[in-house]
Amino acid sequence: MCGKSKTEMEMRLQEPRVWMRYAYALKQIEWKLRWIDVELAEQKNRQIIRAMNGRLKSVDSIKKKLRRKGKPVTFESAEANLNDIAGMRVVCYFCDDIDIVADAIRKQRDLRIVKEKDYVRNPKPSGYQSVHIIVAVPLTCGAVTEEIPVEIQIRSVAMDYWAELDTQMCYKKSAGQIKHVEREICGYSAVIAGVDNQMLELRKRIEMM
Amino acid sequence: MCGKSKTEMEMRLQEPRVWMRYAYALKQIEWKLRWIDVELAEQKNRQIIRAMNGRLKSVDSIKKKLRRKGKPVTFESAEANLNDIAGMRVVCYFCDDIDIVADAIRKQRDLRIVKEKDYVRNPKPSGYQSVHIIVAVPLTCGAVTEEIPVEIQIRSVAMDYWAELDTQMCYKKSAGQIKHVEREICGYSAVIAGVDNQMLELRKRIEMM
Amino acid sequence: MCGKSKTEMEMRLQEPRVWMRYAYALKQIEWKLRWIDVELAEQKNRQIIRAMNGRLKSVDSIKKKLRRKGKPVTFESAEANLNDIAGMRVVCYFCDDIDIVADAIRKQRDLRIVKEKDYVRNPKPSGYQSVHIIVAVPLTCGAVTEEIPVEIQIRSVAMDYWAELDTQMCYKKSAGQIKHVEREICGYSAVIAGVDNQMLELRKRIEMM
């Protein structure tokens, strides 16, 4: 039974009509953010966004996440329960740029804000920091308009570096040691936060010159 | 004076805030057409669109076209008088696919049809054939929604081949001979139309088997 | 047993160290051809190559081809018996451009010609026309140099259109009718050849003006 539902889910998610909706919504968000970037750069007279990176969740990750949440591993369940099948990562130069970008997203009349989580003010136990905003993107095809969720993660360069190290280091470790590794890495999220603050101070000192 | 207005137009058109609107609208149309392609392929059980190609008109071409139309060569005039600053070419496998794609475009609730020209039923004197549809694409940035025109050209593979030959061959010829070249090429548009009809017949015979 | 060898082949072919060699060799050929294109355009004073398209054969196609050739379906067998794991299609504007591009490839000192097949002068029974050249591309990594085969297919726009129709139409038909479809399509390869010749004549007339 499990084998069958998996196969069906995979097939459905790989149908062009299904995955294209997510790819299309992601592209919309990418262009929206590029535009926001141009407008902010003009307002602030410096670059705010350093990099953007979109991805569609793989079928394997979708299955894992459904199991972790205790939800049925079917296509309908994935569409109903996951908001991050399409995800966009936005990396800002400075940590106070995160709120600037988040505000600009909230002001877009054609996007509906579905959910927000501020892991910068309230970091995860692991040390992870980012602001997550889930937006509903309206897609019109023919006479039908549908809303597709996209998760936008906004973070600073330093937070992004930490998140990557976390992923890299944890992959390498067996179950027995993972706790120690996690403790080490979590400790270093303070180092990263320190860099963010020092860089912000630097920018402010230069801006006041 | 002329030099100055040119420079100003170039500068304005190269500002990210200006050209991005056209690039963004073009991307919207590309994704819309990809989606239409997926839906049509499912309905008809074969591929309809063979290739798509988007381009932003160069500043040089914009100037030339404004002069040809007897309009002022300024930025405002370009925005007011040209509908093809952003253009998308759609090449279909068979000549009866052109109407199928055109109809699908007309059915998109979020696009406004600005103008249509059917150079397939009424070819240009040069022999040029294509259906042109100018659509207005709504772009929302913040609280403001604006309409950006995009010209969609729809043609068959054979018509596309003819149009490319026309461009290539005419570039090579000096003013004195251009009339002869044009006459030759125009004569060949009948050859191309013949191919289109024979291919259509072939497809229909196969479909009836 | 069969299941196991398949899985192993898939795994091996999807290892970055394996497929990257083919992707790398393909990129080399793409750039080589772009360079040839620039040189030819300068010499002939017109564009010769209309489009290029590279692809890595999918694991499924590799398996099918090994079976058709009666070879073992293993990774080593694929590397030993297939010359077209990496393939590049080159589409020229006119049919006499095919020999021009083929000659330019033969003159590249760093490529070894492995095999040539002239399906333009000797079309396949199906009607298929193209010149195929298999070249060995030298790849150096560290102190080791290895030769990777790439198949280059050179054809005219009309031949390319025919090949695509052939693929599209044959997919649609059940086994019983495939013979009829093939006969129809084969008949049309003469139509295509006619277009090629008329276009060539047109170009020559224009060049002599």
Next chain:
Amino acid sequence: MCGKSKTEMEMRLQEPRVWMRYAYALKQIEWKLRWIDVELAEQKNRQIIRAMNGRLKSVDSIKKKLRRKGKPVTFESAEANLNDIAGMRVVCYFCDDIDIVADAIRKQRDLRIVKEKDYVRNPKPSGYQSVHIIVAVPLTCGAVTEEIPVEIQIRSVAMDYWAELDTQMCYKKSAGQIKHVEREICGYSAVIAGVDNQMLELRKRIEMM
């Protein structure tokens, strides 16, 4: 006269036959580095290279650099005096990865090392850190083989962040304050170096678990 030579340089550098040699050499280096990345990832059991970024120097930057070096601002002078018309930036996760990548480049039999500069062990007065290796890439076209120089810059994530801030912050300041800004930013290169060392320590602690 100056105006004329500029125009000539621009024209020559924008000829496809000229710039394509640099673009081609750059692509070669990109693929070489991707391969090195795959091999190193296998050896070390973790990712070494985080990002790669190639660029061709703009005509404006070429002119500026020739003037700064007191060289004639002509096309021939650019080809003779500049080794960084094509440049590739390689960003590594940890600062001890820089030597690993540099060594792998030195071992490539088909590349000739033209020059090396170790700004990690001997930072620039500005605080800038990176290892620069200029390699000569052999390009064969037809019977002719030519060597094209490419500058490879290798640095850690932290060094890369610093270099970007340096560029961003200096653009903003008028001539009078630039000294102060530079002093501030230079001071921060120590912060960055501190992060690099702490991250390295973290990785080593985890590797020993």
